[in-house]
Amino acid sequence: MKPDTLKILYSSLLKIFNSYIYEFNTYFKEYLNEFDLINDLEKLNQAGILNSKSLGILNSKSTVVPNSQLINVTNSKSSLILNSQSTNILNSKFTPTLNSKSLKQLLKNSVITAPLAGISDNTFRIFAKAFGSYLNFTEMISSYGVYYNNKETLKLSFISDFERPCGIQIFGFQPEILAEAAKILEESADLIDINMGCPVPKVLKAKSGGYLLTDENQIEKILKKVKNTINKPLSIKIRLGWDYNNINALKVCQIAQDCGVGLVTIHGRTVKQGFSGDVNYEKIKEVKSKVKIPVIISGDIDSPQKALNVLNYTECDGVMIGRAARGRLWIFHDILFFINLFLKSLKDNLNLGLELDSNLGFNLSSFKSFKSFNFEPSLDFKKEFAVLYLKFLVFFLGEEKAVKEFRKHFAWIFKWIKNASKLRQEFNTIAKLSDAVEVIESINSG
Numbered sequence: 224m225k226p227d228t229l230k231i232l233y234s235s236l237l238k239i240f241n242s243y244i245y246e247f248n249t250y251f252k253e254y255l256n257e258f259d260l261i262n263d264l265e266k267l268n269q270a271g272i273l274n275s276k277s278l279g280i281l282n283s284k285s286t287v288v289p290n291s292q293l294i295n296v297t298n299s300k301s302s303l304i305l306n307s308q309s310t311n312i313l314n315s316k317f318t319p320t321l322n323s324k325s326l327k328q329l330l331k332n333s334v335i336t337a338p339l340a341g342i343s344d345n346t347f348r349i350f351a352k353a354f355g356s357y358l359n360f361t362e363m364i365s366s367y368g369v370y371y372n373n374k375e376t377l378k379l380s381f382i383s384d385f386e387r388p389c390g391i392q393i394f395g396f397q398p399e400i401l402a403e404a405a406k407i408l409e410e411s412a413d414l415i416d417i418n419m420g421c422p423v424p425k426v427l428k429a430k431s432g433g434y435l436l437t438d439e440n441q442i443e444k445i446l447k448k449v450k451n452t453i454n455k456p457l458s459i460k461i462r463l464g465w466d467y468n469n470i471n472a473l474k475v476c477q478i479a480q481d482c483g484v485g486l487v488t489i490h491g492r493t494v495k496q497g498f499s500g501d502v503n504y505e506k507i508k509e510v511k512s513k514v515k516i517p518v519i520i521s522g523d524i525d526s527p528q529k530a531l532n533v534l535n536y537t538e539c540d541g542v543m544i545g546r547a548a549r550g551r552l553w554i555f556h557d558i559l560f561f562i563n564l565f566l567k568s569l570k571d572n573l574n575l576g577l578e579l580d581s582n583l584g585f586n587l588s589s590f591k592s593f594k595s596f597n598f599e600p601s602l603d604f605k606k607e608f609a610v611l612y613l614k615f616l617v618f619f620l621g622e623e624k625a626v627k628e629f630r631k632h633f634a635w636i637f638k639w640i641k642n643a644s645k646l647r648q649e650f651n652t653i654a655k656l657s658d659a660v661e662v663i664e665s666i667n668s669g
């Protein structure tokens with residue numbers, strides 16, 4: 224690895240981040256001008272839209288707004304300025320040592336990158352972090368592979384300074400193996416996470432991932448052993464239960480809490496559901512109300528509107544974004560921006576039309592979105608983004624592998640453009656970076 228090359232790439236990332244902010248803010252100013260900024264907090268209150276948590280945040284002076292962007296918007300009736308710390312955060316190397324206290328602090332209304340096998344690699348995580356994600360995770364890594372020193376497995380655990388804080392997720396069944404693997408990996412990880420939700424048949428057959436939800440005793444043994452072996456914080460990622468007849472997320476969270484786990488992420492589906500069917504936010508809300516450890520929600524959160532609604536409804540500590548970030552890592556910025564804006568609007572009595580749906584979970588079709596905020600960056604931005612993403616991939620994987628790996632990202636980034644399928648086919652035949660860049664740069668809106 225040549226660290227200087229990574230630094231240079233990273234400074235290009237900061238540049239494209241700034242051009243994103245410029246485009247976003249331009250759109251946002253126009254959007255905001257459509258509103259009458261009247262004092263409407265009373266109405267929100269009467270409608271029962273404010274929950275105890277948002278009120279609590281309002282009342283506390285210490286609102287944490289870590290990655291807010293500078294926006295300075297004025298219209299005839301009001302002016303709104305969000306403080307910016309983004310430049311500081313982006314320019315500083317953020318390598319905190321997490322402990323249970325700092326972890327809790329980090330997780331206030333946080334937006335977190337989901338572990339995604341085959342997707343959330345170094346490049347994905349660096350981009351996620353740059354656009355505002357509080358916490359990254361590696362994809363799941365076999366504890367057996369780590370224990371037996373498998374080179375390919377160990378490669379997955381590499382974390383660069385530009386993507387921290389980053390947890391390493393492991394999977395397995397045997398407490399001793401998981402603990403040994405965690406011990407080996409904790410040196411480079413900021414957090415160790417154990418996968419207890421993966422529904423892939425191969426993983427279930429090895430009594431790992433989602434299978435563990437059928438064996439609470441084993442979960443307890445694993446958590447005790449791993450917790451006693453490592454010094455870094457421990458987290459788990461679970462689902463609601465094995466199936467709807469066996470919902471045990473609350474029980475598992477209580478076990479985790481008793482074992483000293485610092486964070487639980489719940490994907491609001493059962494293992495049997497795989498990745499389809501509704502996400503049940505109501506059940507997550509129930510778990511959150513009964514445990515003390517921070518709870519992060521995962522599942523189908525694909526817009527700032529939805530993130531705000533889900534956070535408000537469940538009163539969870541943060542949202543995890545997975546599939547919605549593929550090819551559009553700027554979603555981390557947009558979600559954070561609206562969380563911060565919402566908190567700010569509550570604090571300063573501004574009506575920005577950010578209405579939340581207090582019935583979420585009972586009637587999923589009734590999402591009220593705040594006035595059709597549909598920002599999409601320009602094609603020029605996407606082209607710059609794509610070229611840079613590819614260059615990062617080349618840095619980490621080498622040219623041949625990177626260009627192949629980029630095919631799926633190409634499809635995600637340019638999903639909505641005309642001739643998308645023809646371009647994808649063309650791109651799939653390419654092996655060299657220079658040819659790939661040429662294809663990307665030749666894309667036009669026509």
Ligand SMILES: Cc1cc2nc3c(=O)[nH]c(=O)nc-3n(C[C@H](O)[C@H](O)[C@H](O)COP(=O)(O)O)c2cc1C
Nearest residue numbers: 337338339340362363460490521522523544545546
């Ligand atoms: C392609 C893919 C790979 C995934 N890999 C992992 C993984 O390695 N570890 C894990 O805990 N969850 C994994 N998940 C689950 C996601 O982290 C997330 O919980 C789930 O996709 C729901 O969130 P989303 O709707 O935001 O994608 C994966 C999901 C997908 C679609």
